Amino acid sequence: MSYKNPTVPLITNPVNLDAAIQDVQVKLANGLSWLDASFGRAYTGSRKVENKDVFYPEVYQGKKEYLDVSPNDNLIAQSFFDLKDPQEFERMGLYQDGQFTSNISIIFWMNLDRVKKAGTYTYSHRFTEELKAQILNVLKLHCPNFILNKIYEEADEVYRGYTMDHVKQQTLKHPFAGFRFEGQLIFNEQC
Numbered sequence: 001m002s003y004k005n006p007t008v009p010l011i012t013n014p015v016n017l018d019a020a021i022q023d024v025q026v027k028l029a030n031g032l033s034w035l036d037a038s039f040g041r042a043y044t045g046s047r048k049v050e051n052k053d054v055f056y057p058e059v060y061q062g063k064k065e066y067l068d069v070s071p072n073d074n075l076i077a078q079s080f081f082d083l084k085d086p087q088e089f090e091r092m093g094l095y096q097d098g099q100f101t102s103n104i105s106i107i108f109w110m111n112l113d114r115v116k117k118a119g120t121y122t123y124s125h126r127f128t129e130e131l132k133a134q135i136l137n138v139l140k141l142h143c144p145n146f147i148l149n150k151i152y153e154e155a156d157e158v159y160r161g162y163t164m165d166h167v168k169q170q171t172l173k174h175p176f177a178g179f180r181f182e183g184q185l186i187f188n189e190q191c
Helices: 016-031 112-119 128-142
Strands: 037-049 052-062 065-068 077-091 098-111 146-152 176-188
Touching: 016 037, 016 077, 016 098, 016 128, 016 176, 037 065, 052 077, 098 112, 098 128, 128 146, 128 176
Parallel strands: 037 077
Antiparallel strands: 037 052, 052 065, 077 098, 098 176, 146 176
């Protein structure tokens, strides 16, 4: 496993929530040329730092390996999915499949200088609104099962739920930026 060139594994024959996440994950990867790594579901990893429990997002890499997806200057940009329980279920009829709704966030982190260079952008300003518009466009056109409710940009909100003492507001100042696209992912039961 390498932080400079991490593996972004896809699940073979995913079902239910895994299938819904992977569908959005792949569409983001294909629709955003500057997104180096579009990871799937993140889990909460933990370790002791100075006798204190620290919690961070990590994605499964396969072979019992996990990758910490905290802000990482080895990549131009990365994204991952952060889930909150419960998954709500609604049966459509007595003998019919049901529909799930899952509260989910898509977290993005990027190095704007490297995004600009990779995309040959000519922006002379902090172009986070243009990047948000590109993300929104992919979600709106290709991911109708993701219902967006809120977008966050403050470091405390982008990485909410994780111990990110090292991700203070200055971590998301130029050239770095981050977003949390929060909403619901709706998908049908697959038996």
